[in-house]
Amino acid sequence: MADHSKMKLGRKAIKTDSRTLAFGDYLTPALPPPPPAADWTKGITDWGMMLNDTLGDCTIAGVAHAVQVWTANAGSIVTVPDSTVQSYYSQWDGYVAGDPNTDNGGVELDVLNDWQKNGFAGHSLLAFADPKFSNLVEVRQSIALFGGVYIGLSLPITAQNQDVWDVVAKGGANAKKGSWGGHCVFVPKYDASGFTCITWGQPKTMTVAFWKKYCDEAHTLFGQDWLTAKGSPGGFDENQLQADLKAIK
Numbered sequence: 001m002a003d004h005s006k007m008k009l010g011r012k013a014i015k016t017d018s019r020t021l022a023f024g025d026y027l028t029p030a031l032p033p034p035p036p037a038a039d040w041t042k043g044i045t046d047w048g049m050m051l052n053d054t055l056g057d058c059t060i061a062g063v064a065h066a067v068q069v070w071t072a073n074a075g076s077i078v079t080v081p082d083s084t085v086q087s088y089y090s091q092w093d094g095y096v097a098g099d100p101n102t103d104n105g106g107v108e109l110d111v112l113n114d115w116q117k118n119g120f121a122g123h124s125l126l127a128f129a130d131p132k133f134s135n136l137v138e139v140r141q142s143i144a145l146f147g148g149v150y151i152g153l154s155l156p157i158t159a160q161n162q163d164v165w166d167v168v169a170k171g172g173a174n175a176k177k178g179s180w181g182g183h184c185v186f187v188p189k190y191d192a193s194g195f196t197c198i199t200w201g202q203p204k205t206m207t208v209a210f211w212k213k214y215c216d217e218a219h220t221l222f223g224q225d226w227l228t229a230k231g232s233p234g235g236f237d238e239n240q241l242q243a244d245l246k247a248i249k
Contacts, residue, residue, distance in 0.1 A: 010056030010105030011182030031235025034140035074229035
């Protein structure tokens with residue numbers, strides 16, 4: 001049985017912005033349905049903890065795991081060192097090294113805005129757009145077309161000791177009840193039974209039921225690494241996306 005009880009979380013309360021693009025607006029009628037399964041993990045075995053066992057830096061760890069997935073599928077995986085992960089946790093989330101009072105996690109929207117403006121260790125985020133997290137077709141299109149989706153979960157305490165995250169009826173007869181807290185992960189894989197995220201140095205699968213109950217935000221990331229290797233997919237209206245980005249700016 002898994003034991004994640006000593007791991008850190010770190011996703012702060014959800015922030016929204018009326019200017020955030022909606023992913024579904026760019027899916028055209030020419031786009032076929034998402035495939036039954038997609039897996040961009042490329043057999044990676046060494047994901048790295050990204051300090052999320054000791055710091056509540058999951059919003060930065062999720063960024064670093066996205067970079068791993070994109071670069072692995074572009075030819076050669078890049079794993080950002082822990083020292084760099086910590087530096088961005090400081091820059092974007094306000095952590096002061098050695099001061100636990102500043103280890104307070106981060107806001108996904110703020111992190112993505114900072115990434116888009118400033119880059120992350122030489123890896124550019126050209127834009128992001130939000131699929132409806134409850135719309136599994138949009139979520140699967142995000143993963144299939146762009147290598148993954150960056151999400152937020154409100155984890156229950158039962159998630160601390162599950163090999164596969166699943167909904168436990170009424171908390172389970174012998175399970176602790178209540179909320180564990182907010183967590184950010186990158187999800188590069190799905191199939192008919194669920195979704196697989198990368199967290200705490202390893203892949204973690206969640207059932208569709210778990211996603212529906214506990215996922216409460218999602219962001220499609222348009223990374224330069226991915227787009228350089230894969231290009232813009234057919235059926236996705238990149239021209240309209242670019243026009244909307246210019247209008248926002």
